[in-house]
Amino acid sequence: MDGESLDGEDYASVHLATQSLTPRYFGTLTLNARLEGWAEFVTDVEDGFDSMWAWQFDNDATHRDWLHDAWPILTERVRRVRQPELDALDERFRAATAPMTPFGTSPSEMAEQTRWWRFRYPLRVTGDPDAELPARWSPPPVHIE
Template identity: 45%
Template sequence: MDDREDVALTAEDYESVLVAVRMLSSRYRSGWTLNEALDQWRLVVEDIEEGVDTQWAWEYHNELFCRDWLYEAWPLLTVRVRALRQSLLDGLDERFAAATAPMRKQETALGHCRGKWWHDRFPRLVSGEPGDELPETWSPAPEYVEDD
């Protein structure tokens, strides 16, 4: 878990990660560890930066659940664990914000997503068929990029 070899994690640090995993595993489709959730968030951000396939546009918010997991896990982690991972999370969040645009305020995410700013954004770039229907909240329409 530690990117810096000079920082030793304590039993309390490891226990905080285990508590988060246990508490959140029943609410999320995957029993992520902290590292897995961060890695999944990185993969989601990379996909969004490259352009979301219009075929999967309606599943877009489901892909953000790894960020939801991190949001809920963060307060359960020790200060040391958060400090070690904060710069990685902040960097991924910044990349996500740069690769997305804000939804119109009256149509932002509701319910379980309230207060989770990443659900109030949509991809700036999409790939796929230009005629494919996109969610109305993705306005103005994203730019199309070529598929590889």
């Protein structure tokens, strides 16, 4: 964490985020666990998302939702220390996904979405090449072996 020491207030903000978001996200996971979960999902998408789990893709993005909701609860120092890691993961996710344009929304409107990760789909998939994919994944992702 760039050698910057966190203090009791910082740790208390992480604890508060964990506790206050638990009811909404059905599980007590720490900031570290949520960042690790987001990193694992990003890696899965980069490697080619398994088409068997296509209908679970949105559920897998909940780690990013949690991070979005936790960020304002965290102290400025925690955000400053962890922001580069989150930014790098977000950039990797953008590079491995394509934007959706649901229900006639323009690309510029989509770019303004607060939860932008909810409006993207994987560029590459693995698994059964005949598996049905969500219609919003258009054009269809490239199937890789």
